[in-house]
Amino acid sequence: MTHSDAAAQIIEAVGGKQNVSNAWHCMTRLRFALKDEAAVDLETLNAIDPVVGAQFNSGQLQIVIGTDVEDYYKPLMDQLGMAQQDAIDENLDADGSDKKNLLIRFMDVVSGTFGPIVPAIAGAGMIKGLLAGLAAIGVISNQTDTYIVLDMLASGVFTFLPFFVAASAAKIFKTNQYVAVAIAAAMQYPAMTAAVAAGEIERFMLFGVLPVPVFSYAGTVIPIIFATLALSYVWRFVDSHLPKIMRTVFTPLISLFVTGIVAFTVIGPIGIYFGDALAAGVSALFTFSPVLAGFIMGVTRPILVFLGLHHAMTPVALQNFANQGWDMLMPTMFMANLAMAGATAAMYLKTDDEREKGVIAGAVVSAFLGITEPALFGVLSKYRKAFAAACLGAGIASAVICAFGVRIYGYILSSIFSLVAYIGPYFPFALLGIVIAVASSFAIAMVLTSRSSN
Template identity: 65%
Template sequence: MRYSEVAEKVIAAVGGVDNVSNAWHCMTRLRFDLKDGAKVDMAALDGVPEVIGTNVQNGELQVVVGTEVEKYYEPLADKLGLSDKAGGGEAAGGKRGWVALAMDTVSGVFGPIVPAIAGAGMIKGLMAGLAALGVISNKNDTYVVIDMLASGVFTFLPFFVAASAAKIFKTNMFMAVAIAAAMQYPTMTAAAAAKEITAFMLFGVIPVPVFNYAGTVIPIIFSVFALSHIYRWVDRALPRVLRTVFTPTFSLFIAGTLALTVIGPIGIFLGNQLAAGVAWLFAFSPILAGVIFGATRPIAIFTGLHHAETPIALQNFATQGWDMLMPMMFMANMAIAGATAAVYFKVRSKDQKTVVASAAVSGLLGITEPALFGVLSKYRRAFVAATIGSTLAATFFAVTGVRIYAYILSSIFSLPAYVGPYFPFALAGIAIAISSSFILTMFLVPAERPADESAVAPEAAALGVKGERVELVAVARGAFVPLEEVSDAVFASKTVGDGYALQPADGDVYAPVSGTVTVVFPTKHAIGLETDDGVEVLVHLGIDTVSLQGEGFEVLCAPGDRVDPSTLIARVDLDAVRRAGKDPVILVLVTNLGKVSTVNEFDDADAALQRGDSVVSVSAAV
């Protein structure tokens, strides 16, 4: 029941069922493709106890709920009426760029299967460590049986990838698995092992290259993507009465033939090139490789793109039997845990200490989302410290040549997988990651003030915050419009928030209040601010302008910037907006009304406003 209730709250906070174009999930996040991101009530999302954090990346809203994400997603998918409970795929891509779409696809494919990979990898790593220590022989039956249990996932990885990719691309899962089965049929694997022929000849003229597809991922992802289009094309082309029998027949033959003759070999080539590129970087300059992968890993996790490195790591295991990227991931997780642990000594309330301690322990165990979204996103200097610690430790690993021989969850429990020549370096790397990020956080992050010092700070007063009252000023020159009269029913009903609207006379838009920029939507049509008193303000540029994909808008601020009513935050090409058939009215809304006691509205309809005129006053709730 709890999961269903949370799903209802999340749907309501993202703007309701009608605002969701698509939804899917990875290992820890619910992911949404929304029609209008400005309708999202971030305060309501953050107010759901089960929500660890939120993030907007490439127009995609990510709601982090932890490793029980599938339990939340199932009722959410039912309520949204999604026909495929894995969601995602092409619709999820929307109008985002190809790179962003590719990253989202890889993350979406690997998110659901990571538990199986991580579980099998943990068993494999533990057994390798015990064998290296001489505790167990890798020749006895016990080792052989347990190794079968752990290695099965990696040997038949294309089957897992096929099933997950079918959900992402919205095609028949069993057809996708059938193609994976063809690629790993014993005739193919035996020919690859014997190395006696390089290709079979289909119809005597079409070469079918011989490859060992075990453990590979790129060929099957591309093949299932092709299947999804072929299946739909065949289904549309056939008369309805023939579809049940002949749609799968023709689809399997066409897609399977393409997979074996063209797509699979190209996928093998691309996978080998990616792995070779990474290997070249490590050979060319271990320091540069460590800096690149160590510095980018924390932000990759934060943006949900960290699974994009997984195919390269798996390709390394498949082709050379070891990998150098997994150790980089390990160091990033340890650095994140170290920085989070330091924050424990900076917060004062018992509740905060409990949250931070739990997040730090989760980071040590390889689950870093609670630390990143629950702690480090609020203490950005700590995030910087974690990034520096990750970079230092990863560079140390790269220089010392640390490698791992089995895919394993990057946690403190992965240490047995490093038993061997690199074990001392693994211990030293952990020490570097945790200690450097911990010390830097202690130095960079100031301690919280006691509760009795929480009165309005002098710097807040200097910025125009008068006690608990916040003035929302006119962001541009133009005519005042009562919120109830705007053309969008959601805004007019004050579902998103309360405030005012203004029909601008020019395109220069200034901040309506003193505070900090919290979010800039990728489509540039909305900017979120937060005052020092915790009042959250949304500046929404135009009605239904999200569809313009940023055309006609220039944003002049970024998240984290301090602004005040004299700060120019955006420019709008009003003529371009009107030519596109959109209303350029600007809305200034207080979105976290639960933290506001009163909103004193301006009642002079159609009044001419000058920039900086006081329009609405807000009293923050005590």
């Protein structure tokens, strides 16, 4: 079946093109805004060859395809007669309802902001992890030119992360991306970074009366997200009150000036304190009980991924790297991905359906490589006891590695290839965690489920 044929079948199963208001895609899923959800034939939809799973979530129909989703998205949009859009991520899982509390809405925004950035930070993180591993075993010295150049390649995205966050958040808040990036650039301007490095002053005085605290915004996330949110309100207000002939010049001028000052004096400092508080809270939990903290982080990880909120923990991990040079959350994410792979693998032995076996095998491989959506939505969402097994396996393995103090020194995609980043004193315990994550989730799933379990 061609991609075009599959797209045509998907359109028919969702109620026809007349039932589609809009369509997007993320890393692994097609997403639909529909006029009538009752018109969707889920049984037919799930039987279409590339479809791994389908479900309604927060007002959307989400169809899990896999990492080749874009190959199906292009003909789909052509047949719908709609313009293609850039890949998005979990932000659209939020339905915008006021029923959501502020914490959930904040997590939605953070998740949606980081979704599009993941390829950049994952690629850079893999280079960083590989460098760390090679340096740990003495293959390369961190004093060589080669190391320095490769480290620049790996570290650039993290140093200038506010630029990426600004561009991504601007899409979410529907405001001008370039002005958002301009604010991020201002917050990392050399005058600010040099003042931080010198440590000689605590603040600048704007107009002689407004204090601008001196902070390092390199690698930060929370300040620029809130600054971009503020920009969206300022931009709309200014744009709506200016004559059209003046908007091209004066809307960005006034928006940058007002939002920039507010970002420097209020939003940035509050964002720094808020980010530090989040990281300190997680750190306090690990200090109180590494085992309990590991179990909580591990057992909830598959649930967060299922809800599309998994990137909400990324700012905490990044803040840990910025504050202390290492992080203990990402190892638990690693364990969770492997636990999902283990529980999914158990379902391979629980089904006699050859097509289902093929789907499961692909999902297991994908989960080992760090992409867990096919396993979650295509397999574990149908075998709920296996989903519980994945959560328990992740919790157990995470508790064990946290008991041994396993940590990581740079952001890296949570896949089997990230193991190289653990080379060093924690390597044996990371290996132990992998075995426990896969074996425990597999064993629990085998015990809890039966061939008829669904």
